Amino acid sequence: MAEIKLSQGKFAIVDDGDFEYLSQFRWHVTDHGYACRKNSSKNVYMHRELMGFPKGLQIDHINGNGLDNRRSNLRVVTAHENRKNSGIRSDNVSGYKGVSWDRKNSKWKVGITVSSKWIHLGRFESLTDAAKAYNDGAIKYNGEYARLNVIKEEESA
Structure with missing residues (x-):
């Protein structure tokens, strides 16, 4: 487990294997409590960076902590789930x-x-x-x- 520094003195938790890749970007915490970075004019969320962008689906933080981006805490779900x-x-x-x-x-x-x-x-x-x-x-x-x-x-x- 590793931590990536965000804005407001906060940290995102990630797996050791993802740390090197994710740490090359400058991340901030959103008002809704997610780790995010800017790519041109759009926001890229850390959990989506890790899990991809499945069409019509969402990425759920199992424990409810939007800054815990360990793969064991993320799952692809429908909006209803x-x-x-x-x-x-x-x-x-x-x-x-x-x-x-x-x-x-x-x-x-x-x-x-x-x-x-x-x-x-x-x-x-x-x-x-x-x-x-x-x-x-x-x-x-x-x-x-x-x-x-x-x-x-x-x-x-």
């Missing part, structure tokens, strides 16, 4: 994917979107139980593409 591995929404207040507060019932409400349809997974008193319920649903509906909640220690005790 890539959405399954999306991170937590910026307007989320629970701290967990798929979990929101239901004011009417004073419980944590859990749901997941599958093929553009929202599926209700239940309501829970405990935030931890709600986060675990989302994880169960994500595994059931998203399989290998599921992005699971990491349960915080103080809540699982």
Whole structure:
């Protein structure tokens, strides 16, 4: 594993075998958290530089870290598969994917979107139980593409 220096004091992680080739370019980090370089007037993303440009497909960072460009962390996916591995929404207040507060019932409400349809997974008193319920649903509906909640220690005790 090697690191390539980016703008803003950040680094991209790459395999040792890719370091020499990638380090010949000047890379920066984008607002969306990806390593990128300029080629004439267009952006070239590091993960696409490594995995190619498959027509109609995308490159997914399995662990959700757009700066981790080790080949073991990259996979070619459809847009639909890539959405399954999306991170937590910026307007989320629970701290967990798929979990929101239901004011009417004073419980944590859990749901997941599958093929553009929202599926209700239940309501829970405990935030931890709600986060675990989302994880169960994500595994059931998203399989290998599921992005699971990491349960915080103080809540699982």
